[in-house]
Amino acid sequence: xxxxDKPRGAWPVLLFLIVVQVxxxxxxxxxxxxxxxxxxxxxxxAEPGGGxxxxxxxxxxxxxxxxxxxxxxxAHWPDLFEVRMKVVASNIQDxxxxxxxxxxxxxxxxxxxxxxxxxxxxxxxxxxxxxSGDFKRYHRIWKLQSAGDGNxxxxxFELTVExxxxxxxxxxxxxxxxxxxxxxxxxxxxxLAYSKR
Numbered sequence: 529x530x531x532x533d534k535p536r537g538a539w540p541v542l543l544f545l546i547v548v549q550v551x552x553x554x555x556x557x558x559x560x561x562x563x564x565x566x567x568x569x570x571x572x573x574a575e576p577g578g579g580x581x582x583x584x585x586x587x588x589x590x591x592x593x594x595x596x597x598x599x600x601x602x603a604h605w606p607d608l609f610e611v612r613m614k615v616v617a618s619n620i621q622d623x624x625x626x627x628x629x630x631x632x633x634x635x636x637x638x639x640x641x642x643x644x645x646x647x648x649x650x651x652x653x654x655x656x657x658x659x660s661g662d663f664k665r666y667h668r669i670w671k672l673q674s675a676g677d678g679n680x681x682x683x684x685f686e687l688t689v690e691x692x693x694x695x696x697x698x699x700x701x702x703x704x705x706x707x708x709x710x711x712x713x714x715x716x717x718x719x720l721a722y723s724k725r
Contacts, residue, residue: 568712572705574697579665579690580704586712588681590719592652592672595681598718599654599670602627602646608718610710623647626659635695635703642666653683665690679723 568586575581588595598608602625606613617628625646630639641661646654649671658666667688675682687708691700 570705570708572701572708574701575688578697579688580697580701582687582704582708584685584708584712586683586685586716587675588683588716588719590681590723591679592674592681594719594722595672595683595715596652598715598722600625600648605629608711608714609707610714611707635699640691662692663690664692
């Protein structure tokens with residue numbers, strides 16, 4: 529079979545994989561990342577209708593109020609992730625935080641725009657939904673509850689995301705898994721540092 533005999537629908541994915549080299553840090557997830565993800569009960573899978581769904585139950589070394597404050601510090605959201613991003617605009621009105629982010633990701637060339645609206649949940653936590661940008665879907669829920677001696681937080685986390693790109697869902701799932709593992713680790717570090725003040 530010649531390359532020209534391949535089905536037309538495969539060309540965009542093939543071209544993407546040839547043109548965009550997946551960085552080694554994403555292509556080979558280390559054992560530390562896998563162990564951390566297992567500890568947080570992180571599961572990431574491609575959705576049948578497109579996109580990726582992730583769930584996790586991380587345990588944070590701080591009270592729920594501390595975790596809530598970290599998650600609601602919208603101006604410093606980029607500090608909670610390893611991927612390069614910046615807050616272009618933020619507006620909080622009537623309990624709704626509208627955040628306009630630019631994400632520069634090595635797997636999806638070019639800057640991606642993500643505009644979301646976040647609301648505080650009645651019993652603690654946040655729900656965030658896509659408003660506009662370079663994504664087809666984005667829905668994130670953080671539910672927070674006190675754990676252990678009251679100085680810890682058990683979180684129920686859920687994310688459904690579908691970037692508007694040629695990246696196949698299996699690659700998006702791999703990237704989301706790595707990014708969430710790093711995200712949970714960073715939030716734990718910041719929560720621990722805050723609790724020691």
